[in-house]
Amino acid sequence: MSALEKYKKRRTQYNLWGKKQQKRINNISILRFAIFVLGLIILMRTYTLRRYYLFALVGLGTIILFCYLAYLHKIIENRKKYTDALYEINETSIKRFNGDWKHFEDTGEDFIDENHNYSYDLDIFGKGSLFQWINVAYTYIGRQKLKEIFTEKPQNEQSIYDRQSAVKELEQKIYFRQRLEAEGKIICSNKQNPKELFSWIKERNNYILKKQVIWFLRIFSMVTTITTLTVVVRIMDYVLAALFDINRSAPKIFYLIPYYIPILLIMIQSIVLRIKKQDRMKNLIIAEKYNDNIKTYRNMLRHIEKHKFKSEYIVNLCEKLYDNEGRSASKQIDAFSKICEVIANRRNTLYPILNPILMIEYHWTISIERWKIKSENEFEKWINTIGELEALCSIAVIKYDNPYWCMPRIVTGPSMITAKNMGHPLLGEKRVCNNLKVEASHPVMLITGSNMSGKSTFMRTVGINIALAYAGAPVCAEQFYCTIMDLYSCMRVSDNLGQSISSFYAEILKIKNIVKASKDEKQVLFLLDEVFKGTNSRDRHTGAMVLVKQLSKAGNLGFISTHDLKLGEMENHKNSKIKNYHFSEYYRENEIHFDYKLKIGVSPTRNAMYLMKLAGIEIDESN
Structure with missing residues (x-):
């Protein structure tokens, strides 16, 4: 049975249970009212007949029965709260599975940090983010743990594999995961910082x-x-x-x-x-x-x-209880x-x-x-144990909903990434998958291509899959191998009027952090989108060449997208560590189309003029 079928079956089951419980609640309410009225009538009658012993007996019996029904009413109401919560959870799971998750309330916007090494550029938090897609944590600590998993570098390969084993076990425990989520969901004030x-x-x-x-x-x-x-x-x-x-x-x-x-x-x-x-x-x-x-x-x-668990990671967590x-x-x-x-x-x-x-x-x-x-x-x-399990359950949702995604293998040695049919996990059916192989011999991938051809999306695809791999989550690929690296990105920069920082200077500050990390002899994975786009073409070209040479010499791994086709000539330099790739477009019936497939070499096409014409700008190409 597929995940979608399971969710639909459980939704139908909880909907049916909820209706039955509501019917019982209504019946008990009617019965309580009837007992109250009947008891009052009998009490009045026995009092007028001066049957005081019977009066006391009926009064006591009425009170006991009324209290018992009130107790029963409360128990069934509590059960219905769980039933309703589980119904909503499966309804939400169906929406997530069908790609209708961008309306989920918890977007993780409170975790957005524009100064973080990569989370802002890779849409880890915020509207349409990885967090919004998978989060099933309701406690404050659970949300914090999930945030930490996606923003902190793992200690070593074993820590990733330990988390993977926990995720694989929790994947199959759908009742455990959903009931844990329901426990947090039915209390509305549980997001207070403890x-x-x-x-x-x-x-x-x-x-x-x-x-x-x-x-x-x-x-x-x-x-x-x-x-x-x-x-x-x-x-x-x-x-x-x-x-x-x-x-x-x-x-x-x-x-x-x-x-x-x-x-x-x-x-x-x-x-x-x-x-x-x-x-x-x-x-x-x-x-x-x-x-x-x-x-x-x-x-x-x-x-x-x-519950009993087999995963050593979860067993060790539960021992703390x-x-x-x-x-x-x-x-x-x-x-x-x-x-x-x-x-x-x-x-x-x-x-x-x-x-x-x-x-x-x-x-x-x-x-x-x-x-x-x-x-x-x-x-x-x-409380930390609860939060850790909530975070693991969130990651297990990915594995359960996407059983054909692979668990990445973490390798030691020089920085490398190898992937087969890798796609962006948040794009659903729209995603286009590509193969990837970046190794120490040519650790820098220079990506050229026309506007909207997929350069930025491809780099975000690499970055977000690396973040998933380090979190112990499955990645959107058939195969995936990588080393543990310090992930940095410079893709989405803007002016900061409050701090009087221009977008160009904000980009310089981000690149400074990358250069500093590379000088500290760390294994760095960098993602640079349209480097130095805030300055003139000559400075941009010169600066980009110097930066690419510096980062490629340090034994790092990186991806650089650019419209500057002359940078592609660096591949032919002596002892070059750079390899050219590109994305291209094609035209059919006077319309532009993109295949979003990664190809070797410098881009042979440009589409800026065509897009300007579409915007109504008259261009005389003879000049």
């Missing part, structure tokens, strides 16, 4: 954990609670006696404590609550702020812990989540009344601090 949460968990309020402080708070709040309850019972006894004209019936023990005792105790506790209140409020505010995030982390960890005593991360975060849930519900009318009596703030703070001591050193590891 840096504040990580820092807060490492902070300490040591005074609150002193034994004498804890015993004082427990005993004092317990005494206040008991004395307050005795007074409350006494007041209720007075009220009932007055209403029903009967003698007071509360035991005498409730009349032993004077009214002023609980009042005095509550006043003392109110003063105690002011001590270091700011520290406690910070605890409560952060716990409330990240309550939804912590729920998400807990649910994602539960899902991860249920258990401490030395064998306690799982999900159980530890579940305890924290329950504390945060209670704190998040403090904004009700009872809290201001109960807090001076029970000193709830202190007891919550004690619970938080105790949890911090147990889990502070592990929490960030757990």
Whole structure:
């Protein structure tokens, strides 16, 4: 079964489940209303007949049944949230498969960095980007991990192969991937940066954990609670006696404590609550702020812990989810989540009344601090594990949707790239594939060709496939071999008015970084599109020649596109490291066409005049 067929089948399945769950929810709502009305009628009838025992029994039964149905209603609603999320995920997967992914909401625009070595030129982030195409990470850390994978150089070949093995395993685990995505998707506020949460968990309020402080708070709040309850019972006894004209019936023990005792105790506790209140409020505010995030982390960890993996890379990741005593991360975060849930519900009318009596703030703070001591050193590891798996699942989507793309082989030695039928991964059915072989003997490929013939697209094709290869992802090719190199590009430059930088100077700064990297004896892969296009033709030609010679001598690997056909003569120089390639166009029925196929040699054609004529510019070719 193809990926598209699988997505359609799952979409139909979840759509059907969703409808059934909605029907159950509606039926339960109707049943709750019916039970409420019927119970009210029976209660009224039994009361008028003075069947007080039956009245109490029916009332209790109605409350229990109503609460049970409310509980059942909530469970089915939660299940439906997951069903709806999984339906949307498969709907999105179908759109991605069919090429309709440029409307996806998360484009990764927050990661755009015009000064990065290559990500801006290669459309790694932003509208119509690689990130927008494949991202299925919903947590802040997951998105960050995916960004790092595509923008940081891999440590070595083994790190790439380890990630490849993880991607191959996750490719087949479609349920695991989609359920992990659904866990993140159903919580809307999970993209908050957890840096504040990580820092807060490492902070300490040591005074609150002193034994004498804890015993004082427990005993004092317990005494206040008991004395307050005795007074409350006494007041209720007075009220009932007055209403029903009967003698007071509360035991005498409730009349032993004077009214002023609980009042005095509550006043003392109110003063105690002011001590270091700011520290406690910070605890409560952060716990409330990240309550939804912590729920998400807990649910994602539960899902991860249920699965067994074979890939050594993922196994090592999941080992971080258990401490030395064998306690799982999900159980530890579940305890924290329950504390945060209670704190998040403090904004009700009872809290201001109960807090001076029970000193709830202190007891919550004690619970938080105790949890911090147990889990502070592990929490960030757990969240990073979630993020890493989200990023790997995003890459696995590429492999699942494109099973015929190859996993690249990473080789050692001099810089090289060899590819068979390599195409641009974001172009879908529009892509045209080319073979490529660039080795140490001729490491610089000079690409000429007319306007719109495909020079820039070809270089972006090379760059984005290299980025995929280094990420441990499949590449859009039948075969792909490369070495690990520092990737640099200078393709998309523009004026920066804020910094008073012209496009030409911005290009110079990018090229400066490439030259510096090559002098540092790094293995550099460079992509230069229309080098020095911001200056006159003589300076451009001279500058380009010097630059090409310098970069080719350093043992780098590179691609340079140009309209300057004279640069092609450098191939014939003694000990030249340059090889000429070109893209060309052809004409049919007075229309221009491009085949986007890479050919050997300098371009024999030009189309600028033809395009000017199409624009309505009258050109006298006799002059």
